Amino acid sequence: MRQKLIIVILMAFILCGCSIAQAEINPKIEVSSYSEQIIELKQTYNLDINCDSSDIELYTWNNSDIKFEITKRVRGAYKKEVLSKRLEDFEVEIKNENNSVFLKSRCNGGNKNALDRSVDLKIYVPKVIETMNYKVDAGNIKFFDDIQGVLKAELNNTNLEINRFDGVLNVTGNMGNVKVLSGKISGCSKIEKYNGNISIKSEFDENGEYIFNTSKGHIDIYAPSNTKLGFETVGELEINEFDDAENFGRTRSSEVKLNDKPVKVRVNSEMGRIAIRKY
Structure with missing residues (x-):
């Protein structure tokens, strides 16, 4: 009886080890969804960005409007259907009021690792902005084109590069x-x-x-x-x-x-x- 008990315990350890090893060798895949939105502007404005995890690229263009290209990304060692369902955990809100454009993004799921979940943005703006406010908990911000204005940024685990x-x-x-x-x-x-x-x-x-x-x-x-x-x-x-x-x-x-x-x-x-x- 004692030998049978030892064999059962050993088999349990072996099966558990195999499960862990299988999880470790499963490659991560990525799923994403894309959307865009254009905000019509009639005068100078402020831009307010608030994200928990995001890679942001900012460009200027010869247009008086502002355009957001939004890509939600989820990465993990799970089936594509499971990851696609997790795209619903993101909340992205865009508002235009009182001469200010606001974008706020949040992930409501349990895993908020910036490497596994993010809302990536490409933003096209006029060359002159009255005030820009950025608050990003994790990610990267890069300004590719020349821009004028007042830039205020509260960045935790985030790199900032301005051309x-x-x-x-x-x-x-x-x-x-x-x-x-x-x-x-x-x-x-x-x-x-x-x-x-x-x-x-x-x-x-x-x-x-x-x-x-x-x-x-x-x-x-x-x-x-x-x-x-x-x-x-x-x-x-x-x-x-x-x-x-x-x-x-x-x-x-x-x-x-x-x-x-x-x-x-x-x-x-x-x-x-x-x-x-x-x-």
């Missing part, structure tokens, strides 16, 4: 990198991340004030060679081409004033390097 931006930029959040390739940042602009790299190549308005801060990450600032703003750095300064002292390579705080201009650009990295270069 060219003219206006006021305010980005906060936990994890994710921020990269601006060109443009002119003005006003009281700031980028503050807890964990992520910051790379900015831009002109700076002499009347503006700027804060670039990351707790865990590197900061690279590229400014025109004729920039007349002062820089203050806190952290491991690798290079500051606007500083004639050339006393770099160690953690320190330095303040560089140019042409008697006050410090307007404050750069801080607690655990990373800082590099400020001319272009």
Whole structure:
């Protein structure tokens, strides 16, 4: 009797192991659904995007309207019919009221892994937007074309890349990198991340004030060679081409004033390097 009991237990372990192994080797597949919506605009407007998991691409076009191309995606090691049913867990709401366009997307299912479920967006907008507000918990945001306006972004586990931006930029959040390739940042602009790299190549308005801060990450600032703003750095300064002292390579705080201009650009990295270069 005891031997039979041992055999039954061993068989149960073997069957359980086979089930786990089978689940592990089943390849993940993806199902998706596509829709689009055009919002007619009669004047300048604000754009408000709120998503829990999304990859967002933004383009400008010669049109006064705004267009959303929406792709819902679900990935998993299940039958296609099961995954297709889970597309119904997404809620996407678009509203146009009080000169503002709102898009909000949420996933109501149990598994909210950004790698397995997302609402991906392609957005086509006019070249000038009064204010843009982005709140994304996980994903990527990329601006492919030039755009002007005020951009406010609260990004947790989200990367942001902008091709060219003219206006006021305010980005906060936990994890994710921020990269601006060109443009002119003005006003009281700031980028503050807890964990992520910051790379900015831009002109700076002499009347503006700027804060670039990351707790865990590197900061690279590229400014025109004729920039007349002062820089203050806190952290491991690798290079500051606007500083004639050339006393770099160690953690320190330095303040560089140019042409008697006050410090307007404050750069801080607690655990990373800082590099400020001319272009």
